[in-house]
Amino acid sequence: MIVSNVSLSGCAGVNSALCAAAGEGHLRGGSYGTTLTPTGNLVVAVCLGIIGTLGLVNNLLVLVLFCRFKILRSPINLLLINISISDLLVCVLGTPFSFAASTQGRWLIGEGGCVWYGFANSLFxxxxxxxxxVLSYERYSTMVAPTEADSSNYHKISLGITVSWVYSLIWTVPPLFGWSHYGPEGPGTTCSVDWTAKTANSISYIICLFVFCLIVPFLVIVYCYGKLLCAIRQVSGINASVSRKREQRVLFMVVIMVICYLLCWLPYGIMALIATFGPPGLVTPVVSIIPSVLAKTSTVINPVIYVFMNKQFYRCFKALLHCEVLRRGSSMKSSSKVVTKALRGVAVTGPRNTNNFLFMVASLGEPVTTIPQLGPSVEPTIDVTRGSSSDINKPVVVSLVTHFDG
Structure with missing residues (x-):
């Protein structure tokens, strides 16, 4: 999330006291009235109630699975847990207050609560x-590594988690010290960064926030998953039918990730920029609440995409529902493997005893339990298990591997 709730509306048509408070970044009283109709407040409250409940349940379930099944305690899964924890904190420390404000038609916890709400939700x-x-970069960096990732090395993942929190603090603390400020939001029932201020101070902060907290993460995600998809296509000649299925599944997952990211945050970013650079009143409170609600749906969508569409987590989820004990075996390995480079292999130009050839195929969210053998009628084009022709009897697997547990 860029910000949990964005002030997107101007002062036109808004209560003058509320406009004055928003312009100064302070609440003059303990509460203030909403600019939405009672029906509008009810609709928003229902949406926030559903989103908050589903987000709380989904993310709590992720934490329960992680604590219950040791097989899930791998470095890459710690990043998924970090995402779930941040989303869970939004559901616990943010959504209930905006929900309560919508049901009552006014902000309920005063000026200090407004600043705290804006800061906390922006941080998480x-x-x-x-x-x-960071998750996409980790998968990409593992892909380009010459050896298989060490499943017991938590150092790099811990560093990535630390970076995510420090980076967030770098961009959410400044409004507390004068670079922009946190204040009431357009509809009057939430608080966030004041996107309507026309001062150079506020505009510079908004531009930096938009670029470094929305555009940059999006570009990293698209680049890293795009490279991952290209790597899978490189091995499509090894086993065309199997690789095609894997490639289609990777493509499907990447497209879903990008679409959901844009669906949740692009309206938010566009509305924020319109409110910042457009004329006052161009974005009404009624319109501004829609991107805010869409952004909050990320707390529900993230666990579904990144966890429950992960076969490893899904198997554990089914085991939890049926009170089963998972057996440790090759089918529940902690990471998936993707062959991403076969350029070091040697092309096969003549008949071979293909029963001796083992080929690893790209997999997504599906552990490599067995390595298929080619039948005698299959003429492979690339042998990824053989060394040079002078050392043909010493099979060497040369491949790059990566996690793609989503």
């Missing part, structure tokens, strides 16, 4: 976004 939201970018 950016942590979630940066963690998604």
């Amino acid at each position: 939201g950016i942590v979630s976004l940066i963690s998604l970018a």
